[in-house]
Amino acid sequence: MSSPKKITIREVLSDVLLTAAALVLMFVAWQQWWTNVEADRAYAAQEQTLIHDWGAPTGPDGIPGASTHRDHHKPAVGQQRKVILEGLMYIPRLHSNVWGTPIVYGTSLYDLAHGVGRYQGSAGFGGYGNLAIAGHRTTHGRPFRHLDSLHRGDVVAIRSQNAWFIYALDQLKIVKPEDSWVAAPQPYPGAPTRMLTLSTCNPLHSAKQRLIWWGHFVRSQSDASTPVELRKAT
């Protein structure tokens, strides 16, 4: 046994400060790294659950699987479902990011940890009005990290249980967080009657602004076969 030297106030103080520093660093590590690890797992599990619920994926195209991209884990058997899953999103240009990304209902921090979130009260898939969907730019799987690298005319495809909905992008806008009008129906004169709004934080690692993309509804198809627009990408 070592000689029990008296522990000084100074030592306690230094330990407390070191602990505080370690906590801050650990929080950063958790937010910037671990939330992504967790979200990737959650996304994959949800995608599997949805596809399982929808019945076997169709055709050899295997689009619904998307399992070639991320290391997909086993379907979440018996996993509690606390978010409302509505569909899956595919953006050919963001092939490695947004491909079979779960679309959940709602945009709370919790919802967005499980996919991209459809704003409450916004239009349904392919519906009249504005279908507004938000996603994280950083942390929690960061599905919309590269939203700024999309181009006008790019395809955004949404799969629901029975149908595919194809949208094409029109314009990018940087707005303030309180500019919720961008997600309203008819946000600008001459806006499409059936439109899409994608939103995420801007600039990267900040929440000062929102980066949004407006798009319009192109078409829907009621069979589950892979849409032509996505075949090009695969």
Next chain:
Amino acid sequence: MYRWIFRRLPGPTWVRIVSLAIIGAAVTWVLFDQVFPWAEPFVNQPTSP
């Protein structure tokens, strides 16, 4: 503080080091699984996708 904990742990030095590592891992797990998810809304602005 840490010295005090180290002193209180039983066994030879290597056992204490292993014990400390296990305690550290457990604390990290609790932080990652419970504390940080709870604390996140306070650290970030309420809606920051």
